[in-house]
Amino acid sequence: SLVMKPKVVFVLGGPGAGKGTQCSNIVENYSYTHLSAGDLLRAERAREGSEFGQLIANFIKDGKIVPVEITINLLRKAMEETMQKDAKKFRFLIDGFPRNEDNLQGWNxxxxxxxxxxxxxxxxxxxxxxxxxxxxxxxxxxxxDDNRESLEKRIQTYLQSTRPIIELYEKQGKVHKVDASRSVDEVFADVKAILDKED
Ligand code: UP5
Ligand code: MG
Structure with missing residues (x-):
């Protein structure tokens, strides 16, 4: 059978920048499936019998980035399951990934x-x-990780590891930047303009 190659938009930004909020808005208005790497990791942490539960718990609390072998398998499985259920769902918003060099290498x-x-x-x-x-x-x-101590670490990790990944994509002309400090509606207006142009 003919299977569409998944089309992916990476959604990046600091902790609390509004990635999840805006992805929910996008899903309501466009044919995208939202996959939050953080949500997938939290679900894996909670899964009975997971061999990675404790590791994930420790990494998240410390604001550190989980080894990509774990995250990429969760993302790949989620994409495959989505497309198996409905072949028309081949557009994905991947929220909160890739966050560092290791993530990028694993993806590649x-x-x-x-x-x-x-x-x-x-x-x-x-x-x-x-x-x-x-x-x-x-x-x-x-x-x-929504406490001051973890947040300091999450911000450090974001500045040290994730910003360079965003800059890498910027050099490839692949980044659409939105000022996310404004209201949810103002941010979403910009998001819509970007998606309408790209679609
Ligand atoms: N809010 C949202 N938009 C607003 C706006 N415009 N104005 C005012 N308020 C706004 O929003 C955060 C809060 O702000 C909400 O209360 C919302 O109502 C409000 P949200 O949309 O949830 O922001 P988001 O960017 O999604 O914030 P989140 O906390 O999810 O970001 P993180 O990137 O920190 O969290 P994530 O879940 O992606 O990752 C958590 C941890 O998992 C990481 O620190 C890491 O340890 C691990 N992780 C990995 O190791 N690898 C991965 O690939 C992904 C995660
Ligand atoms: Mg989020």
Whole structure:
């Protein structure tokens, strides 16, 4: 049978920049499937019998990036399952990945030739705004990393490891940057303009 090659948009930005919020908006208005690498890791952490549960828990609390072998398998499985259920669902928003060199290498090794990365949606947001949004959410999110100590580490990891990946894609002319410090609706207006042009 003829199977479409998945079309991928990487969604990147600091902790609390609004990646998940904007991806939800996109899914309501466009034919994309949202895959949050963080959500997949948290689900794997919670899965009974997972051999990676403790490792994932430790990495997330420390704001460190989980070894790509784990993350890439979760992403690949989620993409395959989505496309097996509905062949028309071949557009993916991959939220929060790739976050470092290891992630990028893992993607290139496993997915090279198997998926097309169309562009990167970069939600640019100051660290203070990011931290405050996550702390506010932390009042009832139940996330083990929505506290000041973990947030300091998440921001460090973002600046040291993830920004260089975004810059790499920027040099390839593949980044659409959005000022994510504004209201959800203002940000989404820019997102729509980008997607309408790209589609
Ligand atoms: N909010 C959103 N937009 C707003 C706006 N415009 N104005 C005002 N408020 C806004 O939003 C965060 C909060 O802000 C919410 O309360 C929202 O209502 C509000 P959200 O949309 O959730 O932002 P998002 O960018 O998705 O924030 P998130 O906390 O999910 O980002 P992270 O990148 O930190 O978290 P993620 O889940 O991707 O990763 C968590 C951890 O998993 C990582 O630190 C890492 O340890 C691990 N991980 C890996 O190891 N590898 C991976 O590939 C991915 C994750
Ligand atoms: Mg998120």
């Amino acid at each position: 090794t496993v997915m090279d030739g198997k998926a097309d990365v169309k562009f990167v949606l970069f939600f640019d947001c100051g660290n203070e705004v990011c931290i405050n949004r996550c702390l506010e959410r932390g009042k009832n999110s139940g996330r083990t």
